Amino acid sequence: MANWKTLTGVVVALSFSTAGVSAAPDTSIIHWWTAGGEAAALRILVDAFEKNGGKWKDSPVAGGEAARMVARTRILGGDPPTAMQWQFGNNLFALAEEKLLNDLDDVAKPDGWDKVLPPQIQAQIKYEGKYVIAPLGLHGRNWLWSNTEVFAKVGVAAPKTWAEIDAVAEKIRAAGYIPLALGGQSWQELIVFETVVLEVGGAEMFKKVTALDLDTLGSPKMVDVFRQLEKIKGYLDPGSPGRDWNITAGLLTSGKAALFVHGDWAKGEFAGAGKSPGKDIGCTIFPAGRNVYVYNGDGFAATAVTDADRRKAQTILARTVMDPALQHAFSIRKGSIPSRLDVSVDGFDPCAQAAYAASGAGQLVETGDLVSEPTGWGAIQDTVTAFMHGKQSPEAGVEALVRAVKAAK
Amino acid sequence: MRLRIRRFISQLVLSPSLALVAVFLYGFIGWTVAVSTTASKASPRFDRFVGLEQYVRLFDTPRWNVAFSNMFLFGFLFLVVTIGFGLLIAVLIDQRIRFEGVFRSIVMYPMAMSFVVTGVVWQWLLSPTLGIQSLVAGWGFTGFHIDWLTNPSTVIWALVVAAFWQGCGLAMALFLAGLRGIDEDIWKAAAVDGIPAWRVYLHIVVPMLAPVFLTVIVLQSLAIVRAFDLVVALTNGGPGVSSDLPSVFMFDMAFRRANLGLSAASAVVMLGTVLAILVPYLYVESRERR
Numbered sequence: 001m002a003n004w005k006t007l008t009g010v011v012v013a014l015s016f017s018t019a020g021v022s023a024a025p026d027t028s029i030i031h032w033w034t035a036g037g038e039a040a041a042l043r044i045l046v047d048a049f050e051k052n053g054g055k056w057k058d059s060p061v062a063g064g065e066a067a068r069m070v071a072r073t074r075i076l077g078g079d080p081p082t083a084m085q086w087q088f089g090n091n092l093f094a095l096a097e098e099k100l101l102n103d104l105d106d107v108a109k110p111d112g113w114d115k116v117l118p119p120q121i122q123a124q125i126k127y128e129g130k131y132v133i134a135p136l137g138l139h140g141r142n143w144l145w146s147n148t149e150v151f152a153k154v155g156v157a158a159p160k161t162w163a164e165i166d167a168v169a170e171k172i173r174a175a176g177y178i179p180l181a182l183g184g185q186s187w188q189e190l191i192v193f194e195t196v197v198l199e200v201g202g203a204e205m206f207k208k209v210t211a212l213d214l215d216t217l218g219s220p221k222m223v224d225v226f227r228q229l230e231k232i233k234g235y236l237d238p239g240s241p242g243r244d245w246n247i248t249a250g251l252l253t254s255g256k257a258a259l260f261v262h263g264d265w266a267k268g269e270f271a272g273a274g275k276s277p278g279k280d281i282g283c284t285i286f287p288a289g290r291n292v293y294v295y296n297g298d299g300f301a302a303t304a305v306t307d308a309d310r311r312k313a314q315t316i317l318a319r320t321v322m323d324p325a326l327q328h329a330f331s332i333r334k335g336s337i338p339s340r341l342d343v344s345v346d347g348f349d350p351c352a353q354a355a356y357a358a359s360g361a362g363q364l365v366e367t368g369d370l371v372s373e374p375t376g377w378g379a380i381q382d383t384v385t386a387f388m389h390g391k392q393s394p395e396a397g398v399e400a401l402v403r404a405v406k407a408a409k
Numbered sequence: 410m411r412l413r414i415r416r417f418i419s420q421l422v423l424s425p426s427l428a429l430v431a432v433f434l435y436g437f438i439g440w441t442v443a444v445s446t447t448a449s450k451a452s453p454r455f456d457r458f459v460g461l462e463q464y465v466r467l468f469d470t471p472r473w474n475v476a477f478s479n480m481f482l483f484g485f486l487f488l489v490v491t492i493g494f495g496l497l498i499a500v501l502i503d504q505r506i507r508f509e510g511v512f513r514s515i516v517m518y519p520m521a522m523s524f525v526v527t528g529v530v531w532q533w534l535l536s537p538t539l540g541i542q543s544l545v546a547g548w549g550f551t552g553f554h555i556d557w558l559t560n561p562s563t564v565i566w567a568l569v570v571a572a573f574w575q576g577c578g579l580a581m582a583l584f585l586a587g588l589r590g591i592d593e594d595i596w597k598a599a600a601v602d603g604i605p606a607w608r609v610y611l612h613i614v615v616p617m618l619a620p621v622f623l624t625v626i627v628l629q630s631l632a633i634v635r636a637f638d639l640v641v642a643l644t645n646g647g648p649g650v651s652s653d654l655p656s657v658f659m660f661d662m663a664f665r666r667a668n669l670g671l672s673a674a675s676a677v678v679m680l681g682t683v684l685a686i687l688v689p690y691l692y693v694e695s696r697e698r699r
Contacts, residue, residue: 065665094451184559184648239537241559241648375450375668378661382472382650389561389649400471407469408668 027313028059029300030074031085032067037268041334045136048326054316057082075100080303082310083317086133088124088297089370095301096127102302102311103130107318116340120364121297124371134321135299137336140355141367142195142294144286145260145270147252148279150177154258160288162199162228165259169235172258180232181257183248184241186385192261193384194294194367196228199287203365206292210368212376212409218402226394229387235259241389249273252281261286263296264355267335278350285358292365293358297339379404438680445673453669463674473675476653479565480682483654484633486569487576491629492622494573495580500610502581503588513585517578524575528642531571532558561651564644568652571643576632580625587621588614620697623690630686634679655679 033042046056059081061067068091071084080100086092095101108114108131114122117135125133146158154175159165169179182192197206201221208216216222237257240248249266251257253273260266267277275281285293300321302314320326327338332347337356345353358364368377383404387397445464448457467473502512519527534540535558545553557567591614599609637656640646646653655675662672 069664185645186647186649238556238559242644375662375666375671378666379470379472385647386471386475386649386651389647389651403469404471407466408671 027055027310028057028081029083029085029317030059030061030067030071030081031300032061032064033085034060034062038334041330044330044333045320045326048323049317049320052316052320054313054320075303080305082305082313083300083302085298086301087370088121088133088135088299089366090372090374091370092125092133092301093127096132100304101127101132102304102314103127103132104134104302104314104318105130107131107134107315107322111319111322113322116342118339118341118359118362118364120362120366121339124297124366125299133299133301134318135297135339136321136327137299137331137334138295138297138339138355138359138364139264139336140285140293140295141191141263142198142286142292143262143264143266143351144195144284145252145262145266145277146282146284147255147258148282150255150258151282158282158284159259160284160286162196162232162287165235166231173235177255178237178251178257179235179259181248181251181260182232182236182240183243183245184236184385184388185243185245186381188245188248188262189385189388190368190381191263192232193225193229193380195261195286196225196232198290198292198294200224200228202290203292206294206365209380210366210372210377212372212380212405214402214406217380217405218398222398222401223394226387226397229384229397230394233388264335264351267349267351276349283351283354285354291358291361291363293355293363294365294367295359296367296369299339373408375408376405379408441673441676441680444669445677447670449669449673451667451669459670463670464678467671467674467678470671472650472653473655473658475650476655476658477678479651479653480633480655483565483568483572483636484630486565487572487633488626488629490569490573491576491580492625495577495625496584496615498577498581499584499588502585513582516581519575520578522575524636524638525642527571527575528639531567531574532643535567535570558644559648561648564648564652568640568643572632572636572639575639576629579628583621583625583628584618587618591617623693627686627690631683634683634686655682 031042033039046058049056061070064087067085068087071081071086072095074080086095113131117125121135121138125131125135144160148158150172151158154168154172154177156168156171159168165179172179182188194206197209201216205216205221237251245262245266246269249260249262249269250273252260253270253275270277270281277283300317302318305311305314322340324338324340324343327340328343328347330336331338331343331352335352337348337352337359341360343356345356348356368380380401383397383401386392386400392400443455444453446458446460447453447455448459448462449455498516502509502516506512522530535542535555537543537554537556537559540555542553542555557563557570595613596609599613635656636654637660640652640654640657644652646657656679659672659675659679662668662675
């Protein structure tokens with residue numbers, strides 16, 4: 001998915017960035033919400049920002065990686081945007097460490113961010129005790145989606161853990177359905193890998209994996225994880241390798257496949273197919289009983305500009321992003337959940353309500369994108385996808401995993 | 410005196426481009442080599458010298474080893490197929506056939522296409538649900554299937570076919586030019602001796618085309634080492650990492666995995682591969698000229 005967007009995004013952006021060197025202070029705001037549903041959600045933010053007295057100069061770049069690269073290039077080239085969409089965690093801290101950001105404590109302190117944000121998020125967005133990003137929405141990764149109609153026809157209850165899936169997969173297959181819809185691209189397979197790690201070793205093992213702990217990566221428990229991946233290969237259809245996620249989601253909504261493991265952004269595809277999440281498409285924070293919600297979050301960071309105009313724009317933006325009413329409206333449109341804990345759940349679908357409850361119950365855990373060293377986390381992704389498409393034994397898979405992560409350290 | 414002025418002017422005119430080449434080509438090559446000896450992550454850091462460690466890591470990374478050996482496998486298959494068919498088509502077109510221009514254009518046209526378009530076209534053609542397979546199945550042959558793109562052990566053939574479709578025209582054109590350059594008298598002499606045409610080609614003409622072979626091999630080899638857009642558009646390195654190539658690896662490490670040091674090391678290894686092809690070629694060329 002990202003590859004194309006990245007390439008075109010970079011090309012487009014580089015041509016813009018050279019053309020955009022001008023004398024007047026640039027109030028542009030870089031973001032990567034360019035696709036249909038995302039753009040509609042962004043519109044809500046833009047309207048609120050302008051109502052609060054800001055002036056939004058749009059600088060969209062398709063693809064998160066590309067957008068971040070463009071922002072970085074512009075900052076280093078002396079032409080920083082006023083603000084930019086950014087991820088929590090490592091990527092954010094890297095910017096703060098290089099002193100490229102203004103902190104937002106002049107908004108966060110009086111508005112009491114400490115009281116309304118989950119502690120897990122605070123840990124990912126504060127640098128040296130100061131807020132360096134205004135957090136907007138959280139997307140969850142570990143979801144199991146099931147087609148209610150298919151399970152009614154097969155005559156079994158929808159499973160909620162990998163063990164339960166193992167028990168019913170044969171029955172689903174015998175009834176003429178694909179047990180598990182999976183798009184065989186490395187980033188989608190990584191999501192499946194994460195849920196298996198959660199099932200085998202819970203939050204504790206998951207955190208050690210994202211910390212790239214070599215003992216955990218080479219442990220017998222990891223062999224169990226790869227054994228489960230081996231089983232999962234048997235639940236797929238021949239068209240899986242290389243398939244895009246939205247087409248894969250279509251297998252679920254059209255009733256060809258029974259189950260789908262994917263992040264909550266898939267809800268947009270369900271809605272597009274006229275299926276409502278929580279009813280036609282059942283949802284489980286997966287695996288059930290582990291009480292972990294693996295999330296990826298982003299918001300808007302303010303660059304280290306000093307002139308009063310742009311400082312003011314940054315303050316207005318931070319306050320807008322953290323406005324409970326805005327977060328409520330934005331989340332419904334985007335399919336994410338608010339970062340604040342005091343937002344009304346009116347109008348949230350049952351899945352979003354479950355996710356929001358998990359966030360309130362302190363079950364948030366960061367995905368590797370936020371907390372891992374990128375080369376090491378990428379090495380895990382490469383090894384898992386090689387295993388899913390190769391003929392390695394689980395033991396050999398674990399060996400390759402340790403070797404790849406070691407080389408990346 | 411006038412000669413001296415002339416020489417001065419030509420040197421003056423050349424010097425800006427020489428300076429540009431020095432900075433933007435050799436300067437950046439040097440910069441890349443320097444980065445490859447550091448532990449640079451997202452941005453270059455020259456204060457973290459690690460010597461050759463990145464190269465050790467590189468060849469410890471399973472994905473790189475797949476990509477690197479893929480380059481040789483893909484390169485070998487691609488060269489054999491392109492040279493074989495390119496020569497064959499050139500010979501056929503050389504038979505003074507009617508509508509020669511039409512056939513030449515047909516073979517040459519794919520070259521006008523970018524690799525991205527080629528990749529997408531072949532992705533659709535080879536897709537089990539859209540392309541050739543569903544067409545043939547629609548005719549009633551339901552047992553027919555092509556799983557090149559989804560099978561890790563055959564995906565390299567998908568790359569070869571697409572690259573061949575694109576690169577065959579160039580080989581054909583070079584061979585055809587070589588064939589047209591062969592003295593008519595040789596054919597007449599062979600005809601007088603009653604030698605069949607295929608033997609003339611095999612034993613006389615093809616050996617005379619040796620320099621053309623060398624040019625084709627060098628040009629296509631460079632295309633292989635640089636191949637990036639074709640893989641990205643056709644397979645995106647998949648399934649798994651089975652069709653990964655060094656250039657894709659390099660891009661990923663630099664721009665998505667924030668590891669400039671490792672990326673630079675892979676770039677230097679690629680440069681080394683190119684030089685291993687180019688240097689002997691230039692050596693042979695320069696010796697011939699003397």
